[in-house]
Amino acid sequence: MSTLxxxxxxxxxxxxxxxxxxxxxxxxxLLIVCSVLHMVFTxxxxxxxITPSTESWFxxxxxxxxxxxxxxxxxxxxxxxxxxxxxxDEEGEHVSDFHDLSFLRNKNAVxxxxxxxxxxxxxxxxxxxxxxxxxxxxxxxxxxxxPLIYHHRNKKSxxxxxxxxxxxxxxxxxxxxxxxxxxxxxxxxxxFFTPRGLSKFAGYLRTDWLQxxxxxxxxxxxxxxxFAPMHTWLPDAHSEAPSPASALLSGALLNCALLAILRVYQxxxxxxxxxxxxxxxxxxxxxxxxxxxxxxxxxxxxxxxxLAYSSVEHMGIMIFAFGLGKAAxxxxxxxxxxxxxxxxxxxxxxxxxxxxxxxxxxxxxxxxLRTMPFTSVLWLAGFxxxxxxxxxxxxxxxxxxxxxxxESRNYLxxxxxxxxxxxxxxxxLTIFSTMALGKKMPxxxxxxxxxxxxxxxRKDGTVYEHPLQYITPIVFLAAALFLGCYIPEPVLQIxxxxxxxxxxxxx
Amino acid sequence: xxxxxxxxALTSLFLLGSSRLSLAIxxxxxxxxxxxxxxxxxxxxxxxxxxILAATxxxxxxxxxxxxxxxxxxxxxxxxxxxxxxxxxASILSGILLLFVSGWIVSRLTQDEGIVxxxxxxxxxxxxxxxxxxxxxxxALTQALGFLVLENGVYTAGLSLGSEFSFxxxxxxxxxxxxxxxxxxxxxxxxxxxxxxxxxxxxxxLSDLELPDLELLNGNVLNLDQELDEEEGAE
Numbered sequence: 001m002s003t004l005x006x007x008x009x010x011x012x013x014x015x016x017x018x019x020x021x022x023x024x025x026x027x028x029x030l031l032i033v034c035s036v037l038h039m040v041f042t043x044x045x046x047x048x049x050i051t052p053s054t055e056s057w058f059x060x061x062x063x064x065x066x067x068x069x070x071x072x073x074x075x076x077x078x079x080x081x082x083x084x085x086x087x088x089d090e091e092g093e094h095v096s097d098f099h100d101l102s103f104l105r106n107k108n109a110v111x112x113x114x115x116x117x118x119x120x121x122x123x124x125x126x127x128x129x130x131x132x133x134x135x136x137x138x139x140x141x142x143x144x145x146x147p148l149i150y151h152h153r154n155k156k157s158x159x160x161x162x163x164x165x166x167x168x169x170x171x172x173x174x175x176x177x178x179x180x181x182x183x184x185x186x187x188x189x190x191x192f193f194t195p196r197g198l199s200k201f202a203g204y205l206r207t208d209w210l211q212x213x214x215x216x217x218x219x220x221x222x223x224x225x226x227f228a229p230m231h232t233w234l235p236d237a238h239s240e241a242p243s244p245a246s247a248l249l250s251g252a253l254l255n256c257a258l259l260a261i262l263r264v265y266q267x268x269x270x271x272x273x274x275x276x277x278x279x280x281x282x283x284x285x286x287x288x289x290x291x292x293x294x295x296x297x298x299x300x301x302x303x304x305x306x307l308a309y310s311s312v313e314h315m316g317i318m319i320f321a322f323g324l325g326k327a328a329x330x331x332x333x334x335x336x337x338x339x340x341x342x343x344x345x346x347x348x349x350x351x352x353x354x355x356x357x358x359x360x361x362x363x364x365x366x367x368x369l370r371t372m373p374f375t376s377v378l379w380l381a382g383f384x385x386x387x388x389x390x391x392x393x394x395x396x397x398x399x400x401x402x403x404x405x406x407e408s409r410n411y412l413x414x415x416x417x418x419x420x421x422x423x424x425x426x427x428x429l430t431i432f433s434t435m436a437l438g439k440k441m442p443x444x445x446x447x448x449x450x451x452x453x454x455x456x457x458r459k460d461g462t463v464y465e466h467p468l469q470y471i472t473p474i475v476f477l478a479a480a481l482f483l484g485c486y487i488p489e490p491v492l493q494i495x496x497x498x499x500x501x502x503x504x505x506x507x
Numbered sequence: 508x509x510x511x512x513x514x515x516a517l518t519s520l521f522l523l524g525s526s527r528l529s530l531a532i533x534x535x536x537x538x539x540x541x542x543x544x545x546x547x548x549x550x551x552x553x554x555x556x557x558x559i560l561a562a563t564x565x566x567x568x569x570x571x572x573x574x575x576x577x578x579x580x581x582x583x584x585x586x587x588x589x590x591x592x593x594x595x596x597a598s599i600l601s602g603i604l605l606l607f608v609s610g611w612i613v614s615r616l617t618q619d620e621g622i623v624x625x626x627x628x629x630x631x632x633x634x635x636x637x638x639x640x641x642x643x644x645x646x647a648l649t650q651a652l653g654f655l656v657l658e659n660g661v662y663t664a665g666l667s668l669g670s671e672f673s674f675x676x677x678x679x680x681x682x683x684x685x686x687x688x689x690x691x692x693x694x695x696x697x698x699x700x701x702x703x704x705x706x707x708x709x710x711x712x713l714s715d716l717e718l719p720d721l722e723l724l725n726g727n728v729l730n731l732d733q734e735l736d737e738e739e740g741a742e
Contacts, residue, residue: 044552132676146690150697162694166650170641173654176680177634212616234671390583399600 003050004058007041008124010034018111025090027112031083034116035076038123038240042072047088047492052129055192059129062497067126067259068331070340074251077472081348082244085355088112106188111151111242117144118248125256131179131195131263135172138224138260141253141316141418142168149237160233160240167233168224175260177218181213181235182264184278195266202270210267210274214356217264220280225257227319230290235296238308239360243351246304248310253334253342253425258318262502265322269503279323280289288415289313294423297431302360304350306431313424314339318418321401328404329504332497335397341480342385343392347472349379350471356463363433366438372463374470376436379475384434385480387425393483426461440448508548511541512629513665514608519636519656523598528648529562530577535652538633542659545626545666556674563678564662567685572655572692579648579695590645598643605635626667633660636708647698651691658684 014034018027045052048063060068086108121144124136150161183193185206198205223230236317238246268274280406286352293313300306314335321332352375357365367378384391388399398421405414483491486505496506518538525531543565548556591598617624637657643652646718664682 130676132673132680136676136679136683140685142688143683143690146694150694152696158694158697161699162647162691164693165694166654167689169654170638170657173634174650177661177664180661180668184668208616424635 002053004045004052004056004127006053007038007045008120010037011116011120011123013115013261015120018116019113021109024086024108024176026047027109027404028083031112031115032078036441037080038077038119042068051109055129055194055196057130057133057197059194060127060128061501062260062494063259063333063501064127065494066227066337066498067255068123070112070255070337071119071122071252073338074248074344075115075122078244078247078346079115080468081086081247082112083471084466085242085244085351087206094240096267107151109154111476113244114144114147115248117150117378120144122252123183129192129263131182131193134260134263135176135179138175138221138257139169139172140170141256142224145245145253148249149241151239151242151245157240160236164233164237166228166351171220171223171230171445173220174223175217176433178213178216178220178264180217181209181216182267185209185213185368189336190364194254195263198267199270205271209271210271211277214274215263216269216277218261218278218285221260222285223259225254225261225319226289226312226315228289228312228316231289231292234309234312235308236345237304238311239302239304243347243354246307246351247344247347249471250308250347251340252313255340258315258336261319262322266502274505279325282319282323283413284323286316286323287413289316290320290417290420291305294420296426297424300427300431301362303362303365303431303435304347304354304360306362306428307350308344310424310428311339311343313420314343314386316420317398317401317417319501320413321397321404323475324401324404324408324410324413325504325507326404326408327499327505328401329502330495330499330507331397332399333498334507335394337400337495338385338393338397338480338490339482340490341476342392345378346382346386348469348473349375349382352465353379362434367436370439372460374465374467378470378473380432380436381477382473383428385477387428391481391484392482396484396487425504451504508545509625511545511548512625512663515541515626515629515659516632518600519633520602520606522640522652522656523602523636524595526595528580528588528646530651531649532573532580535655536559536569536573538656538659539573540565542568542724545663547624550665551739560674560681561678563681567681568655568659572685572688575689576651579692581698582696583596583648583699589650591643592645593643597710598639602636605639606632606648609635613662624667627664629666630660630662630667633657633663636660647691651688651695653693656687658688 009111011034021027023374044047045060046069047059051060111139118141121137121140123137125134125141128134128137146161148167149164150157165237182198186201187204187206190201201320219230226234237248241249265278268278289312293309293316296309297306297313300309318332318335318339321328321335326457353365353368354360354373361363370381385394388394388397402414402417405411407419478497487495492507499506515538518534520543520553522531522534522538525534543561546561546564547553593601606628609628612631613624613628617627631658637653637660640653640656644653645694
């Protein structure tokens with residue numbers, strides 16, 4: 001048994017303990033302990049101290065390392081944020097009765113427990129090399145995150161969770177079909193059903209089966225990764241989920257599904273005919289996703305849905321870049337890192353705004369700069385980062401992608417890419433500026449701000465913001481800013497290594 | 508093998524034409540049983556691992572899940588009819604069309620081998636029927652049934668391609684599917700409580716065209732200030 005199983009199993013254990021724990025305090029401690037332990041394990045894996053004993057199940061190559069560290073980091077940020085986000089148990093919610101499963105009625109216990117199951121599932125899907133095992137991991141992420149979306153236990157979250165479960169499960173079932181076809185593409189029994197194991201047989205792979213397998217897997221996992229037109233579950237799920245969960249769904253989960261597609265592409269890249277098809281499909285899905293999200297971000301009335309569509313856009317940018325190949329592959333991986341950092345901070349900030357104003361409607365919120373000083377400044381910084389404005393890392397990656405498009409004489413694709421980026425920028429600018437600028441708060445006739453359930457205003461009219469509410473966004477946004485100015489040598493090296501695995505060039 | 512494939516195709520056709528939900532559930536349970544014994548007759552011998560897989564499959568797909576869906580149906584006071592968007596006659600006709608499409612796809616795919624596998628056709632057919640059921644039926648319960656049929660199709664196709672993975676992976680896949688439909692079952696109870704119906708065509712709160720009325724959420728959205736007060740008090 002490989003030591004790697006430990007990093008997958010211990011979150012399940014702490015998760016089960018969390019489910020059965022009465023005390024909110026102990027659950028909080030478990031949540032943090034679990035994420036810190038996970039970070040320690042991740043550090044060991046990234047330093048190369050833990051490696052899989054055989055090739056058959058896991059791999060810890062540069063690609064896995066990038067996505068594993070992202071998952072671990074984002075999970076730590078989200079669990080810190082969840083500490084203030086989750087209110088203590090309500091009366092009558094305490095766990096004591098085991099025989100009729102009443103512990104499942106405690107919202108907080110289920111949420112925190114499922115967060116840890118979710119972490120375990122994401123780790124499994126990122127670390128697994130065996131295609132079957134990876135499928136189990138990706139499907140498990142869906143199952144573990146459905147209760148997170150249903151946390152508020154009302155009609156809307158139920159609808160969102162049902163759509164999420166049905167659409168993603170169907171998509172992933174198609175991907176399983178693709179995995180079976182992939183096995184058919186290999187003429188003989190392979191020793192390892194992994195990207196590297198199959199690449200050894202590159203010359204003997206059967207093109208037609210490989211093509212069918214790739215299409216099934218791209219559509220299947222693409223549903224989970226949020227590519228348009230299979231993205232329909234995404235805006236609902238991301239806007240209805242509590243903010244720590246939205247941050248994880250958007251920043252970490254979409255990447256896991258993307259990695260699953262990249263693993264299959266790794267095999268396809270060995271066969272020129274299939275690679276050509278794969279690259280064309282990547283570009284097509286990328287541009288369609290960018291176009292659709294651009295249209296829906298314009299005049300979007302709900303700011304959490306706007307962030308969700310922005311995730312569709314960024315997944316589109318990444319897959320478009322993978323389709324261009326060459327140095328764009330490295331740029332796409334760099335973009336994945338920056339996008340995860342920025343988008344998860346934005347979802348956390350959106351959670352702060354939601355908890356103060358109690359509404360997700362853009363039109364009802366203005367004057368954030370005057371009421372929530374920390375949140376609003378970060379919110380504007382996040383806007384600059386997510387739209388790819390110069391000092392941030394996202395600008396670096398988006399610019400490098402454009403450069404590759406022009407250099408490889410794909411002028412039409414480059415022009416469309418630029419057009420959609422501008423479209424999103426304009427759409428977001430209106431929304432962010434409406435929210436941040438303007439008068440303080442909508443007041444009712446008695447001079448009380450509308451929206452506050454229990455107005456907790458200070459004398460100067462600002463809202464109290466708990467440090468845990470903005471510390472993670474500060475750190476993440478600062479990291480995105482730092483990466484835009486200077487990429488540390490080890491980070492650059494690992495990105496280039498991962499890019500080489502996918503047949504791309506160095507950044 | 509061939510006779511089981513035929514039976515599988517027939518159960519799916521029957522499913523498309525049946526108007527009563529309880530009958531549809533029984534049909535899917537029977538299909539689960541057929542899927543369960545498929546590995547036993549597909550010529551892998553009777554090793555312990557094959558037996559365990561078959562037993563787990565039968566228990567999950569033909570006993571546990573149908574039982575849960577039946578419970579969900581009993582609890583819901585709604586009409587026990589399938590309520591399709593497309594009439595049953597048209598559904599069966601589409602089913603026959605889908606069967607031809609499956610046959611055509613399989614003959615194209617396996618043209619090099621020169622053999623047309625009937626269970627692969629059945630696999631594709633179940634996959635298409637599952638998708639068709641999910642799309643054209645109004646009730647959430649029917650969608651869960653459709654998903655089960657779709658999964659059965661993928662499983663059958665995988666088995667007939669002979670691309671079996673190791674025992675642990677097969678078991679993991681079965682477990683994932685089981686938990687997935689189990690979750691759907693739990694949510695069916697909740698949908699019934701929240702909406703007084705299990706129709707998905709009345710799922711219209713979330714869309715980009717009309718914004719959800721968030722005042723409803725007020726009771727449920729967290730109240731941060733309160734918690735912060737308590738924390739400060741503790742200090």
